[in-house]
Amino acid sequence: MSSGTTDEQRLADLARLRRVKDRIDREYAQPLDVDALARGAHMSSGHLSREFKRAYGESPYGYLMTRRIERAMMLLRRGGMSVTDVCFAVGCQSLGTFSTRFTELVGMPPSAYKDRAGDATLGIPSCVAKQVTRPIRNREASPSSGT
Known part of the structure; x- marks a missing residue:
């Protein structure tokens, strides 16, 4: 896999993580769980949790x-x-x-x-x-x- 593809994938993941973070900020009072957030971001729950924590320093649930x-x-x-x-x-x-x-x-x-x-x-x-x-x-x- 070329470096360009890896960079593009990382940027795409960061954009999805930002959308998840924005959704939590907007819908914090709604019933949200990691599975629902992951589905909305087209990621697995585990991948979302790992990447969110890497990007923002805490898990999606912790941030919520x-x-x-x-x-x-x-x-x-x-x-x-x-x-x-x-x-x-x-x-x-x-x-x-x-x-x-x-x-x-x-x-x-x-x-x-x-x-x-x-x-x-x-x-x-x-x-x-x-x-x-x-x-x-x-x-x-x-x-x-x-x-």
Whole structure:
């Protein structure tokens, strides 16, 4: 196989991965799983998972959950919704899984975050509050080494 063909295939894969990432960003609240994302990208689940992680530093499922938790953080900061309502609004089907993942990424349970979020961002412009309240995992993630 020539280098040109390999490069073309890699570019085609990257374009498909970008479409998968964009779909997750758009449809995070919908029921999405790796199999459905892979079918939509015309890739096998294993290939999608490996290549997505190589390109973006986390699995498609991990990226989906990060997006859901970021949205949940915003809804909890805004107030007016219970943790359970937020869980289902962002597309999670299990309150236990949502709470566990939220705690892993944010460093505290969603109920504690909800109680503290209003005080922590009081008087801060929403664009700044969004940046400084991103899940810990995103702030600690190192740039992908491409390996």
